[in-house]
Amino acid sequence: MELWLERLRRSNHALVLLFFLSMLEAIIIPIPLELILIPYMVLERERIWLLASVALAGCIAGALIGYGVGQLVFDSVGHxxxxxxxxxxxxxxxxxxLQDDGFWAVxxxxxxxxxxxxAMLAAGVTGYSLLMFICASLLSRGLRYYxxxxxxxxxxxxxxxxWQNHAGKLGVSILALALLVVGWQYFA
Incomplete structure (x- = not known):
């Protein structure tokens, strides 16, 4: 993996590749981008915020494609x-x-x-607000990459x-916090 990362680091197309990997991970690839992104960030610490931003942009591009699939062609492809x-x-x-909790669900x-x-397909199928979908995606995935x-x-x-040892616990903690906020919003 180190040789591959070193080649990626020297490539003129590294950011484009990272964008597309992030987009594909959001759409179809079940392999977490973190497996590549963390070692790449370690090698490129001086560009770490740029790498996080490119990963986020790719993810949002993929999310928009998924939303579009849900909205336009779910019956033929989505199922x-x-x-x-x-x-x-x-x-x-x-x-x-999604219908009950919208933003917080995404x-x-x-x-x-x-x-x-x-989330992408369901938001598209249900006609959930594209703007709110993008905002929730930016916030949640931004939290992830940054x-x-x-x-x-x-x-x-x-x-x-x-990350490998504690990602699940972190996700559950953030989920619990989000549920607390949603609960407080409804009962306060």
């Missing part, structure tokens, strides 16, 4: 895609959650291990091990 993800139950449950999927594709940048700045090469 098949959800079946390939094995996320049929999650998709149906999320459609209802935000929660953006920071938890639930496939983000579920959070990784902070992790790398603080811990260097150990950031990868920390």
């Amino acid at each position: 098949w895609f959800i079946a390939q993800l094995g996320a049929g139950d999650e998709f149906e449950a999320f459609k209802q959650t 935000f929660m999927v953006g920071v938890t291990p639930v496939p983000f594709q579920v 959070g990784l940048a902070v992790l790398v700045l603080l811990f260097g090469e150990r950031a990868s091990a920390l």
